[in-house]
Amino acid sequence: xxxxxxxxxxxxxxxxxxxxxxxxxxxxxxxxxxxxxxxxxxxxxxxxxxxxxxxxxxxxxxxxxxxxxxxxxxxxxxxxxxxxxxxxxxxxxxxxxxxxxxxxxxxxxxxxxxxxxxxxxxxxxxxxxxxxxxxxxxxxxxxxxxxxxxxxxxxxxxxxxxxxxxxxxxxxxxxxxxxxxxxxxxxxxxxxxxxxxxxxxxxxxxxxxxxxxxxxxxxxxxxxxxxxxxxxxxxxxxxxxxxxxxxxxxxxxxxxxxxxxxxxxxxxxxxxxxxxxxxxxxxxxxxxxxxxxxxxxxxxxxxxxxxxxxxxxxxxxxxxxxxxxxxxxxxxxxxxxxxxxxxxxxxxxxxxxxxxxxxxx
Amino acid sequence: xxxxxxxxxxxxxxxxxxxxxxxxxxxxxxxxxxxxxxxxxxxxxxxxxxxxxxxxxxxxxxxxxxxxxxxxxxxxxxxxxxxxxxxxxxxxxxxxxxxxxxxxxxxxxxxxxxxxxxxxxxxxxxxxxxxxxxxxxxxxxxxxxxxxxxxxxxxxxxxxxxxxxxxxxxxxxxxxxxxxxxxxxxxxxxxxxxxxxxxxxxxxxxxxxxxxxxxxxxxxxxxxxxxxxxxxxxxxxxxxxxxxxxxxxxxxxxxxxxxxxxxxxxxxxxxxxxxxxxxxxxxxxxxxxxxxxxxxxxxxxxxxxxxxxxxxxxxxxxxxxxxxxxxxxxxxxxxxxxxxxxxxxxxxxxxxxxxxxxxxxxxxxxxxxxxxx
Numbered sequence: 001x002x003x004x005x006x007x008x009x010x011x012x013x014x015x016x017x018x019x020x021x022x023x024x025x026x027x028x029x030x031x032x033x034x035x036x037x038x039x040x041x042x043x044x045x046x047x048x049x050x051x052x053x054x055x056x057x058x059x060x061x062x063x064x065x066x067x068x069x070x071x072x073x074x075x076x077x078x079x080x081x082x083x084x085x086x087x088x089x090x091x092x093x094x095x096x097x098x099x100x101x102x103x104x105x106x107x108x109x110x111x112x113x114x115x116x117x118x119x120x121x122x123x124x125x126x127x128x129x130x131x132x133x134x135x136x137x138x139x140x141x142x143x144x145x146x147x148x149x150x151x152x153x154x155x156x157x158x159x160x161x162x163x164x165x166x167x168x169x170x171x172x173x174x175x176x177x178x179x180x181x182x183x184x185x186x187x188x189x190x191x192x193x194x195x196x197x198x199x200x201x202x203x204x205x206x207x208x209x210x211x212x213x214x215x216x217x218x219x220x221x222x223x224x225x226x227x228x229x230x231x232x233x234x235x236x237x238x239x240x241x242x243x244x245x246x247x248x249x250x251x252x253x254x255x256x257x258x259x260x261x262x263x264x265x266x267x268x269x270x271x272x273x274x275x276x277x278x279x280x281x282x283x284x285x286x287x288x289x290x291x292x293x294x295x296x297x298x299x300x301x302x303x304x305x306x307x308x309x310x311x312x313x314x315x316x317x318x319x320x321x322x323x324x325x326x327x328x329x330x331x332x333x334x335x336x337x338x339x340x341x342x343x344x345x346x347x348x349x350x351x352x353x354x355x356x357x358x359x360x361x
Numbered sequence: 362x363x364x365x366x367x368x369x370x371x372x373x374x375x376x377x378x379x380x381x382x383x384x385x386x387x388x389x390x391x392x393x394x395x396x397x398x399x400x401x402x403x404x405x406x407x408x409x410x411x412x413x414x415x416x417x418x419x420x421x422x423x424x425x426x427x428x429x430x431x432x433x434x435x436x437x438x439x440x441x442x443x444x445x446x447x448x449x450x451x452x453x454x455x456x457x458x459x460x461x462x463x464x465x466x467x468x469x470x471x472x473x474x475x476x477x478x479x480x481x482x483x484x485x486x487x488x489x490x491x492x493x494x495x496x497x498x499x500x501x502x503x504x505x506x507x508x509x510x511x512x513x514x515x516x517x518x519x520x521x522x523x524x525x526x527x528x529x530x531x532x533x534x535x536x537x538x539x540x541x542x543x544x545x546x547x548x549x550x551x552x553x554x555x556x557x558x559x560x561x562x563x564x565x566x567x568x569x570x571x572x573x574x575x576x577x578x579x580x581x582x583x584x585x586x587x588x589x590x591x592x593x594x595x596x597x598x599x600x601x602x603x604x605x606x607x608x609x610x611x612x613x614x615x616x617x618x619x620x621x622x623x624x625x626x627x628x629x630x631x632x633x634x635x636x637x638x639x640x641x642x643x644x645x646x647x648x649x650x651x652x653x654x655x656x657x658x659x660x661x662x663x664x665x666x667x668x669x670x671x672x673x674x675x676x677x678x679x680x681x682x683x684x685x686x687x688x689x690x691x692x693x694x695x696x697x698x699x700x701x702x703x704x705x706x707x708x709x710x711x712x713x714x715x716x717x718x719x720x721x722x723x724x725x726x727x728x729x730x731x732x733x734x
Contacts, residue, residue, distance in 0.1 A: 004364065011370045028421075028719050030677035031408035035371035038405065048402070266670035267677070267718040296640030297670050303405045339639040341402040 003027060010036040010278045013043065018228055021279045025224045030271060037274035037305035044284045045307040049357055050337045051285075051347040052309035054330065055104030055139075056097035059317045060085050060123075064110025066144070068189040070178070070220050072256035072322040074110050084112065087126055094127055097314060098134045104311060104349050107140035108175055108318075117153040117163060124168035137349045138168050142175035143201035144193045157204050165210060171349045172205050174214035174248065179222040180230045187221045188259060199237055206243025211350060214244050214283065218272055219251040219264030227272065231279045238282045245351055246285035246308065249276050250292045255323025266297045270304045277305025285351055290328055291316055299336040308347075309333050368413070374403035377410065380652075384413050390653055395601040398649045404641060411648035411679030414655070419681040423720040424659065424729065425711045428479040428685035429469060429506075433498060434459040437485025439517070441551070441562035442631040443593055447485045459487060462501040469505045472688040472705075477506050479685065479727035482513035483548055486565075492526040496540050503541035510727025511541050512586070515549035516574040517566050530574060534581035543727055545578050547586035547621060553606045554599040561594065561632075572610055579614035584728055587617050587657070591646055592625035592638030600646075604653040611656045618729055619659035619682060622646035624666040643667045644678045651679025659729060669706065673714045682725075683711055 006023035009016060016024065027033055063082040064074035075082040085093075094105055105127065109115075124138060141149070141164070150160035161169075178185060180195040193201070202212050214234050218227055238244050249272055251264040264272075269289075277286055288306040290298035291313065298309065312330055337344040346354040365385065372381060380394050390398075398407050436457050437447035448457040460468065469480070480502050495514070502511055514522060514537070523533040534542075551557065553568040566574065578585050589603050611617045624646075627637045638646075643666075651660045661682040664672035672683055686706055706714075708724070715722040724732040 004367065007367060008370075011367065029409065029412060030674070030718075031405045031412060032367065032371045034405045035373060035409070038373065262713070265673050265714055265717045267673050267714075270674065294668075294670065296643075296668060297674070299640050300644065300671070300674060335636060336639050336641075340641045341404075 007032065007036070011039070013039055015281055016279055018232055021228045021231070021275065022224060024275055024278065025228075025271075030267065030274075033271060033274040033278070034304045037277035038303060040277050040281055041286065041305050041307050043281075048342050049345050049353070050302055050307060050309055050340075050342040051345050051351065051353065052333055052337075053104050053311045053347050053349065054097075054100065054102040055106055055137075055311040056093060056102055056314040057106045057108075057311065057316055058085070058090060058093050059109050060090060060107055061109040061112045061115065062317075063112040063114070065113065066111050066189065066191045067258075068178075068192055069258040070188050070217065070252055070254075071318070072253075073318040077113055084115065087123055090123065091126060091130060094131050094136060098131055098136065100314070102312070102314070103135050104137045104139050106173060106311060106313075107138065108142055108173060109145065111145060111148045113152060115149070117149050117155065117160060120149065120164060121167040124164065128168040132168070137170045139171040139173055139349050140164075140169055142173055143198045144176040146172070146201055147193055147197060157201060158208070161205055161208055161210065165208065169210065171245075172202070172210055172212040174202070174212055174244070174246075177215050177230070178217045178220075179226045180216075180233050181222075181226045184220070184222045184226050195233070199233060202243065203237060203241060206237075206241035211243055211245050213246045213248060213287075215247070216249045216272075216276065217252055218249060219268060220254075220259055220261070227275075228279065231276055235280050235282055238280075242282075244283045245349075246287055247276065247280055247283045248287040248289060248310065249273055250289040250319075253292060253319045253322035257322055266293065266300075269293055269297065270301060273301055273306060274304040290333075292319055295328055295332060295336050299340050302337070302340045302342060308351075309337060309344075368409065371409055372403065372406040374401045374406055377401060377403060377406045381410060384410050384652065387417075389655055392601050392605055395604060395649060395653050396597055398652060399597045399600060399645065404645055404648075407645060407648045407652075408678040411651040412677060414651050415660070415679045415681055418658070421719065421721045422681065422723050423676055423715045423718075424682040424723050424725045425708070425715070426479045426685040426725050426727065427476050427708055428481055428727075429472060429477050429509075429688040431460070431465055431468060431480060431482045431502070433465065433482060433484040434487045434490070435485050436487040436489070438488055439486050439562060439564045441565060443551070443561055443590060443625060443627075445626070445629040459490065462497045465498060465501050466505050469502065475508060477509050478725070478732055480506050480509045480511050480513075481546060482511065483515055483546055484518065486517060486521045488521070488525075490525065492522065495522050495525075495537065499537065499540040499542060510543040512544040512546050512727050513537075513542055515546050516571050516578070517549040519545065519574055519578070520566055520570070530577045531581060534577055534583065538581055538583060542583065544584040544586065544618070545575075547588035547619075548623075550588055550603075551590045552595045552599055553589075553603045554595065557595050557599060568606070572606065575610060576614060579616035583616070584618050585616050586619050586621065588621045588623050589646075589650075590623045590625055592642055593627070593632055593635055600649075601653070604650060608654055608656060611654070615656070617657055619661045620650050620654050620657045621661040621663050621684075622650055623663060626666065640668075640671045640674075643671050644675055647675045647680045648678040664706065669710075669714060673718050676715070676718050676720050683715060686711065
């Protein structure tokens with residue numbers, strides 16, 4: 001299989017195997033990869049609409065014992081800089097989001113030994129009690145957190161997921177996937193959930209009917225081979241369950257991390273996004289990562305397979321701890337979407353569009 | 362180079378296919394082609410077309426220069442509405458300045474070293490400066506940076522210098538050349554349209570005058586750069602008109618080295634109410650310039666305006682030059698005034714940006730001659 005043959009196959013919209021996907025990484029022409037990625041995007045999202053969600057990011061704790069080497073956000077248990085937000089603080093943040101017209105709470109934190117399932121159940125119930133009628137959606141807890149909460153609460157993962165769902169969990173963010181090969185995880189996050197563990201958690205969630213997203217944090221020690229393996233493992237699970245709503249690739253932000261090193265550039269980001277869109281042909285939505293790439297590159301990524309601008313966030317604490325500080329208001333998000341030739345539209349976590357738009361080309 | 366079948370298939374807007382045929386045949390594009398390139402939603406296709414030309418001319422080579430900027434005065438009587446930098450002689454404004462020869466020498470020596478290959482000098486049109494000021498400036502730069510090309514004084518400043526000298530433009534250019542001038546920077550052309558000129562910068566050279574001075578520059582045996590400040594009030598037609606006028610002039614003179622689209626930054630100007638271009642516009646202007654200006658050797662992405670990430674991407678949309686390390690640049694915004702926008706890149710950072718995008722960095726001097734390591 002030559003590079004040209006792989007590219008032709010991609011442009012025809014056929015599924016690529018691992019070897020063909022690797023060939024694709026040899027294509028020197030960024031815009032031609034973009035054209036092939038855009039075709040997959042149009043198959044899933046045929047109109048020229050780019051969605052986004054008004055939501056808020058809340059990091060309920062920064063206490064985490066896992067010490068991932070790519071992370072500048074965590075504080076180990078016992079650190080004077082560790083925090084756990086009180087219910088009052090979290091509810092106040094939810095209120096601010098509701099007042100700003102938002103609907104999605106993205107709740108993530110660390111693996112904090114003091115927080116068992118009851119803490120989350122009570123929190124979720126309180127949020128739904130106070131703001132359920134405002135339509136607030138709980139997009140909460142990545143697989144590493146879920147597996148850990150189950151463990152310290154002496155529950156099976158299934159029981160843990162069922163109880164959290166009963167308490168108000170709507171959807172699960174795909175964070176913490178990093179790159180789903182054990183070689184990469186050993187190097188950057190040796191104490192974190194294995195690749196199999198992450199996938200198994202998502203499989204269980206999908207079986208219970210809880211939708212999830214998936215991410216990939218690339219640009220640390222990973223090779224293209226690792227990235228392709230990541231994509232193929234996600235594709236396989238998606239063929240089985242269909243439970244992933246969206247895929248969000250983003251680049252490792254090195255400042256202040258143990259791992260350090262250089263930040264992948266915009267070219268690497270767009271190339272990775274485009275190849276991901278081509279290979280991962282069965283996940284309907286791809287998010288642009290304006291948080292790590294900024295508005296200009298995020299806008300350009302709308303031609304590289306991304307059909308969604310993610311959340312308005314309102315606050316971000318994790319990658320901004322690693323030297324990455326972009327902020328974007330709703331107006332600016334809509335402006336750059338329009339300037340790229342698309343129609344902006346608000347959505348729910350489940351990608352239900354909240355506005356009538358005409359996205360004709 | 363990818364095969365023609367793949368190129369055809371990767372272009373989504375079928376209206377671009379006749380342009381693809383012309384580009385592959387090396388034919389000149391028309392003004393109508395240019396308008397379509399500005400207006401098609403298929404930016405990716407436009408980038409692919411521009412890449413064909415870029416690859417034909419330069420392969421994977423990408424140029425950069427170790428350079429320093431000197432903005433010798435911010436006093437200016439032109440009152441252009443898009444300018445953040447200038448201070449009027451009358452308003453006394455906040456911090457008006459004019460650098461003395463000593464200050465210029467110190468500024469040059471504060472950064473950089475003997476590796477600097479280009480000193481880029483532009484300033485306001487300050488009617489109080491005598492002719493010898495400019496000659497002294499060139500002499501100072503020549504002695505402080507003997508290995509560097511001196512790229513100094515836009516056409517607008519040349520007109521002012523000739524007036525201060527009381528000499529013809531051609532005589533003035535000849536004397537400046539003797540004093541060490543190598544090339545004329547491209548700033549000040551803005552948009553070569555009488556309407557835009559009347560609305561935004563009526564006190565500056567008219568488009569016809571700018572072209573007349575550029576002809577003199579060519580006759581004097583000096584090289585020149587060209588630019589276009591876009592993303593304010595100009596229309597698509599005016600953008601194309603600008604490119605066509607440059608192309609016609611270059612057919613006649615052949616003295617232009619490079620074209621740089623300049624992305625307008627409205628913050629702090631009289632046009633602050635405008636939103637300004639997005640990354641999409643920046644890539645499109647690079648690509649359209651590469652396609653329309655078939656007789657310009659180089660298309661430059663000026664990362665100070667386009668940002669380093671967009672400039673890196675611009676290499677895949679027709680740009681073959683990343684400009685340079687840039688020290689002491691003050692025109693678009695002051696350091697730190699709008700967040701942490703960097704005004705300086707090391708040559709290692711430039712190398713990394715170019716290599717990561719799959720291109721081969723070539724260090725050049727002010728005349729695009731490769732600098733051997």
